[in-house]
Amino acid sequence: MTIINNKWGWLFITSFKGISQVIFIDNAASGFIMLIAITLASYPLGIIALISSMVGTLVAKIGGADNESINQGLFGYNSVLTGMALSLFLTGNDRWLIAAVGAAIAAIVTAAMMHFMRQTTIPILTFPFIVITWFLLLSTYRLVTFKISSALIPQSLSHWTPDIKGQINLLTGALDSMGQIFFLDYALSGILLFLAVFLAGWRWGIYAIVGTIAALLTSYFLKGEHTLISHGLYGYNAVLTMLAVSEVFKENHRYSVVTGIFAACLTIPITASIDTWLLPYGLPALTLPFVVCTWIFLAARKVMSQI
Template sequence: MFVIQNSSLSFLNRNTVLWLTLSSLKGISQVILIENTVTGFIILAAIMISSPYLGLITLLSVIIGTLIGKIGGADAESVNRGLFGYNSVLTGMALSLFLSGENRWFIALIGAAIVAFFSAAMIHVMKNTGLPILTFPFIILTWFLLLTTYRMVTFKLSPELIPQDLSHWTLNIKGETNWYNGSVKGIGQIFFLDNNLSGILLYIAVFWAGWKFGLYAIIGNAAALITSYFLGGEHSLIFMGLYGYNAILTIIAVSIVFKDNQRFALLVGIIAACLTVPITASIDTWLLPYGLPALTMPFVLCSWLVLGARKVLTSL
């Protein structure tokens, strides 16, 4: 009798570990609006190659978010699909990068936990609108926690995030034009990565989920590169991929994931991807006095704009 119980317990543990692994990998892939365990694994490998520390934070953050969704009694399908993990992934990564000090990893993991509750609240608030929450919880929580660095000594802003006075701001559009870097690093910046090999792996991860995901990611990034270049953006930002990552997420969202058989979905997606460029520039300017990054707010605003308009303009 004891042996049977012990075997049953081991089987249960194996099932739990398997469920947590699969759901967590899907949570990582959901950052780019894809539900695929292999894609999630390749993304995690790409992050690990760039920074083992960041890879560990990613893994712990997605596990925390997934477990909170499960233990908290959220809809099982949503938890299993990784929808409680992706905001935790981004929050944990962002806070570990944009804060300094020995305790930043602890703050990052606490943030990954808090954003899971925030996600649940946003799901409830947004359910009547028919719009997805996307990465809005990650953006707001990360901005709020970074702003606490000006009032609380426990939180220390990274020296890389330097507040600047707009009255003394000068635009420098000079610099090297490296189209290869811009093509590869755009997708990497979704996960705060500035590594060409990691960017290539991320494209492989996206193509694994489906050729359309990969092709649209390339189109979205190209649209942002061309738009930002001809609008006279700073070359250093363009070719680091800082105008591309929001465009990639936007075109995938409006042209594939949340498309309801609209005839002009790809065209609308390209337009929305191009629109993320001036919106990114605008948000960057707003946040300049605080030294905060735009994160994925351009993606959220452009996606909500298109998805909301489709409620009325049904052909879009």
């Protein structure tokens, strides 16, 4: 019985870390708070987040991956995001099964990309999640088993006009900038996610706030669509980029904070560009702006040692 309990305890702790690693945090307590934040916004989404993290963890364990990486939750976070995205962007009763299978595939793709990028020392970040989610969503146009949500509608660029009318709720925009990392549009969830980040360290929390402010100001002065700003859709990539460049992968670079702020600001035009590029396909940008900006600055540091 003790062995069984230990196994279940290990699985839950590692799965909580898989959730927290979405924001680079290796802390089961932070992951548990994040799971509560997700569940408060959507009970089914909280379930699929936990199941997806467990699936990714178990696939890595059964597959014989490095135990240290597994225990840090590094095979869980892409599975978490993939499972959540597929459950949101697909329809039909079988989308839960598809989401779980997608979570398993995410763990395998994560392992493959770890191998391919090992020599570069550039982290894979959330790229496996992006690729798997896009591929499965696009397959719905050819494979009728997969049914895409009506919210994802391909649109023609020739008829597209940005809507910059109405007021911007900066507080809501700030909280949702954190929440949208997990596809959440709920103020209380945003507050809990900020608390989870501060639990990992006060610097983490400060950088998350700075990234949020950078995103709000940049998107406002560049006259981004007010609805997108208020719902945090310009902010979540900036938060992740700020944390990645300024804290997680800083490697004692002198100007890492300044570089992080600049990188966070850069996610805004990149997000607008990627959104426009994907408009004819009806696909969400997901975390690609964060991945692109972070890769750019981490690669640049290989040549410019002070940034």
